[in-house]
Amino acid sequence: MPHVLVRDVPEDVHAALQRKAERRHQSLQQYLAAELRHLAEQRSISEVLDEVEAQYGGRVGLQEAVTDLDDERSRR
Known part of the structure; x- marks a missing residue:
């Protein structure tokens, strides 16, 4: 299994x-x-x-996204 060495860890961080x-x-x-995993x-x-x-492709501009979201919320 590989090893990882971290140097210069501040004492307060190490203690925590x-x-x-x-x-x-x-x-x-x-x-x-466990934390690294x-x-x-x-x-x-x-x-x-x-x-x-990658799954859905395309791009939507911010204004179009806001408008679409507002439209969706108004339908509820």
Whole structure:
């Protein structure tokens, strides 16, 4: 399994992470590995938008989007 080394972590940040790990009854390494996994699994807004664009294509201007949204809300 690959290793990750992070240098120059401020003491207060290290202490906060250590406390969080202790609250979960985990070592700092276990806690950070879980958090990194969670971070890696999250998609960014740009990734989501790229996926939507790839599936549906096209672009809508801001004003058209606002108008369409207003129209949709008025129908309810």
